[in-house]
Amino acid sequence: MNLSHEEEDYNLSLSKFESMLKTNKVFFFDSEEFEDIILHYLDMGKTNLAKKALKLGLEQHPKSSGLKLVQVEMLIYEDKLDIAEKLLNELFALEPTNEEIYIQKANIYSKRDNHQKAVECLQEALKYTEDYADVYNLMGMEYLFMDNLEKAKENFIKCLEEDIEDQSALYNVVYCYEFLDQNKEAIEYLKTYIDRNPYSEIAWHQKGRLYYGIKDYPNAVRSFEYATYIDENFIGAFMERGKALERLKEYEEAIESYKRTLELDDPTSYALLRIGKCYEKIGNKTQAIHFYNLTVHEDPLLDKGWIAITDFYVREKNFQKALFYVNKALAIDNLNRAYWKRYASINQAIGMYEEAEFGYRKCIEYGDDNLDTWLFLADVLQYLGEFETAIKDLSEAATIFLNEYEIEYRLAGLYFLISDENKGLFHLTNALNHNYNNRFLLEELFPVVWSKAKVQNLIKKNETLK
Known part of the structure; x- marks a missing residue:
């Protein structure tokens, strides 16, 4: 693999710095080298090494605003916001047009949950920055924190206009559209995005998801297919394609799509289950x-x-x-x-x-919390001859499921079985009032009760009232 000159220099700086730490010799680095080394260790989560590099960097370059801004970033990361703010104010007095100062100020405001102030700082940063995409992306995130999805969407779109390859901004745009229940508008946006960046497998995949969400399964399948043409190892797209094909009852194709995910990575229980379901179909x-x-x-x-x-x-x-x-x-x-x-x-x-x-x-x-569970329990108890236990359970169910005719018909039958005709007639009246048309449920469950004269008289009386 051929490395660029920049990558070679970067790797050389890292190995030189680590060699210095091992031998206790002091080597000279320019301030930008130190910045790269510190940020590398921060990205790796090695904060102790980042702090060592920062200390040595500031010893060699005590006036470097770049290193001081990295120091601010580390202080913010450690929630030492007051110290970070003091240092930023000192830097601002020296370099009032440095966009990074405004970005870090915004970071502090954001940490303090003052997202509106953070946005104001980022708007100032826009006046001085050359990296508009990064600032728009940060503004989008602040608006997300404020639950202002429209403004967030607007800024993520601006970010993508500046840097079409920013995948996190693309995901965030789609997230905003979905949250705002604007799936069709999101599809239209992705169409224009794909016109500009036709080989974005992420955009095709997101478009497929959105089509799936509005139940347009043929277009969902096509979109997922394009994603897999661009990236033939895109497991998520193969998985989603399988789901859409299932919806179209194209089970054999769905199986092939799911099986592709098994070839690309360790099998997932989800894919294995879906393949089983398709085979059963x-x-x-x-x-x-x-x-x-x-x-x-x-x-x-x-x-x-x-x-x-x-x-x-x-x-x-x-x-x-x-x-x-x-x-x-x-x-x-x-x-x-x-x-x-x-x-x-x-x-x-x-x-x-x-x-x-x-x-x-x-x-x-x-x-x-399903009614049928209580009804099945009562039917089993009835079969076992546990009529009073069944009545107790159904009475409890009646306090959860109000005015349910299936409970009332069962209570009527059970009370008749234990010879409590008054309560039986009471519950039968309730059942007939709630659902007269299903009166044959009583005959099905309690044929002996159904044939009783008092029961038939009450049913006929209710029939004349209907």
Whole structure:
């Protein structure tokens, strides 16, 4: 790899400085060399070495404003804002047209959460700078801190007009458009950006994401494809392309796109899971279960993997295998209500009602807030002959889910089963008022209750009122 003269000089300065530290000999560096060395160590997170370089630099160049500005930057980094501000004021008296002084002043104001003042300093910096892109980018960030997304967007766009290659500004422009719910406008902006910079894989990828967001999946696929043509190792674009192809029901192409991500890097549980789902969609059950197994092997903590395997076997009516896998999942995470829901419903399907009751109770204990969980629990208790427990649970559910006819019809039936006809008629009246059309739910769940004369009379009475 050929290095430029600048890169060679830079590497030479670094090795010379590190040699000096090892031998305790003092070498001379010009102030700009010191600046580069200090900033290199700061970027590497080696603040002690940066401080050593700064100390030596100021000893050799005590009047260097460049080094003093680096010192200010380090003081701000360490939250020594008052000392940094004092030093900046001294520098300002000497160099009132140095844009870096205004930028560092803005940095101090920003650290103190005075973002409007920071913007004012950056506007001053614009008068003296040659690097407009950097200042516009900083202004954009200040407006983001102030939640002024329109102004932030405007400044990031100005930044890109000055430096079309600034990827962080490009991401921020798209972020602002999305936050403002302006996906279509963002797409239009990216079209103009791509006209100027057609080989920006980031722009094509972002455009694809935006198309996906507005459900324009064909254009999303095309945009992601362009991103992969420009960068054939762009894992994110292959992944997103797969998702868009799934939406178009192009499952075989989606599989190829996901498989490309496996070739480029270590397999991710997400890609393996999506491949399994696609294989299941095209009816290749062998490959589907193979990839579901790879998913849980890759990431045993990913609940979607265990759920996919369990649901696959439920759809196949292979309840024993479904139960085997949901038990494996529960052995890893027994606080997961999605696992408990499946454990309960599978046990219910194979007639293991006590286990089903236990599972539904665990769902509720771990925060399941779905009405159907309470209803399934009540139905299981009814089957077990635990009528009063079912009434107690449904009464609790009625305080959470107000005026739900499915609860009321069940309470009516259960009260009749324990021979409390008054309460049975009360809840049946409520149920009929809330949803008369679904009265046959009572017949389905409680055929003996349905045939009672008092029940039929009440239903007929309500029919005449409708």
